[in-house]
Amino acid sequence: xxxxxxxxxxxxxxxxxxxxxxxxxxxxxxxxxxxxxxxxxxxxxxxxxxxxxxxxxxxxxxxxxxxxxxxxxxxxxxxxxxxxxxxxxxxxxxxxxxxxxxxxxxxxxxxxxxxxxxxxxxxxxxxxxxxxxxxxxxxxxxxxxxxxxxxxxxxxxxxxxxxxxxxxxxxxxx
Amino acid sequence: xxxxxxxxxxxxxxxxxxxxxxxxxxxxxxxxxxxxxxxxxxxxxxxxxxxxxxxxxxxxxxxxxxxxxxxxxxxxxxxxxxxxxxxxxxxxxxxxxxxxxx
Numbered sequence: 001x002x003x004x005x006x007x008x009x010x011x012x013x014x015x016x017x018x019x020x021x022x023x024x025x026x027x028x029x030x031x032x033x034x035x036x037x038x039x040x041x042x043x044x045x046x047x048x049x050x051x052x053x054x055x056x057x058x059x060x061x062x063x064x065x066x067x068x069x070x071x072x073x074x075x076x077x078x079x080x081x082x083x084x085x086x087x088x089x090x091x092x093x094x095x096x097x098x099x100x101x102x103x104x105x106x107x108x109x110x111x112x113x114x115x116x117x118x119x120x121x122x123x124x125x126x127x128x129x130x131x132x133x134x135x136x137x138x139x140x141x142x143x144x145x146x147x148x149x150x151x152x153x154x155x156x157x158x159x160x161x162x163x164x165x166x167x168x169x170x171x172x173x174x
Numbered sequence: 175x176x177x178x179x180x181x182x183x184x185x186x187x188x189x190x191x192x193x194x195x196x197x198x199x200x201x202x203x204x205x206x207x208x209x210x211x212x213x214x215x216x217x218x219x220x221x222x223x224x225x226x227x228x229x230x231x232x233x234x235x236x237x238x239x240x241x242x243x244x245x246x247x248x249x250x251x252x253x254x255x256x257x258x259x260x261x262x263x264x265x266x267x268x269x270x271x272x273x274x275x276x
Contacts, residue, residue: 007175007176008175008176011176011180015180015184018184018188018218019184019187019188019191022187022188022191022192022211023191025191025195025204025207025208025211026191026192026194026195026198026199026204026208031201031203031204034204034207035207038207038210038211041188041211041214042210042214045188045214045217045218048181048184048218048221048222049217049218049221051175052181052221052222052224052225053225053229054221054224054225054235054238056235057217057221057235057238057239057242060239060242061214061217061242064242064245064246065210065214065242065245068246069210069245069246069249072249072250072253073203073206073207073210073249073253075253076203076253076256076257077203079257079260080203080256080257080260080266088200089199089200089201089204090198090199090200091198091199091200091269093197093198094197094198097193097194097197097198098194098198100193100194100197101190101191101193101194101197102190104190104193105186105187105190108186108189108190109182109183109186113179113182113183113186114179117177117178117179117182118179119177119179121179128175128226129229129230131229131230132225132229132230133229133230133231133232133235137232138232138235138236138239141232141235141236142236142239147232147236148232148236151236151240155239155240155243155244158243158244158247159243159246159247161247162246162247162248162250162251163250165250165251165254166250166251166253166254167254169251169254169255169258170253170254170257170258172261
C-alpha cells in the first residue's frame with residue numbers, strides 16, 4: 001500500500017503540475033499563456049526526473065527545454081502575431097480527436113499499465129534497487145567506444161544540421 | 175517511493191493530452207508545443223523504467239538524452255518553418271497551408 005510520506009507528496013505535486021500544465025497548453029486561447037503553461041508542465045517533468053534519481057536529466061530539462069525551447073516558442077509567437085487573429089482555436093475534428101485521445105489513454109492505462117505493473121499486476125513485485133548509476137557513469141557511457149559514442153556523434157551531427165537548416169529556412173532572402 | 179505504475183499513468187496522461195493538441199489545434203505553434211509535451215512524456219516513461227528496472231544500466235538515461243537532442247532539433251526546424259510559412263502566407267493556421275494539395 002502507498003505510505004504517505006514526503007516523497008509521495010512531492011510526486012503528486014509534480015504530477016499535478018505536469019498534467020495541469022499540459023492541459024493548459026492544449027486549451028489556452030492565448031498562445032503566450034500556452035507557452036507559460038508549457039514551462040509549468042516541463043518543470044513538473046523536471047521534478048519527476050529528480051524523484052527518479054536522474055538529476056542530470058532534470059538540469060538538462062530546465063536548461064534546454066525551459067531555457068531554450070520555451071523561449072524560442074515565445075519568440076515565434078511574438079514574431080507571427082498569431083494570438084489575436086484566431087477566433088476558433090480548435091478545428092472541426094476536435095471532438096473526434098478528443099474521443100481518440102481518451103480511447104488511447106484508456107488503452108494505455110487500463111490495457112497495458114495496470115495489468116502488468118499495477119497493484120495486482122503480473123510484475124507488481126518489483127525490487128527497487130537503492131544504488132543507481134551516477135552522472136559520471138552517464139558521461140563515461142556517452143563517450144565509451146563500446147557503448148554510445150556513435151549515437152552521440154550522430155546526435156551532434158543532427159544538431160548541427162538542424163541549426164544550419166533552421167537558419168537557412170527562416171532567413172529573409174530577398 | 176511511489177510505485178512504477180503511477181509514473182506510467184502520469185506519462186500516458188501527458189502523452190494523450192499532447193496527442194489531442196496535435197490533432198485538434200489549428201495554430202502551428204500550438205501543435206509544436208503539443209509535440210514537445212509528447213516528447214516530454216516519452217522521457218518521463220524512459221527514466222521511470224530506467225529507475226525501476228535497470229538503474230545500473232546507462233541505456234535509459236542515454237536514450238532520454240538523445241530524445242532531448244531530437245526535441246531541440248525538432249523545435250528549431252519546426253519554428254523556422256512556421257516563421258517561413260508566416261512570411262509567405264501571413265498565417266500560421268495549418269488549414270491555410272495547402273500548397274502541396276494537388
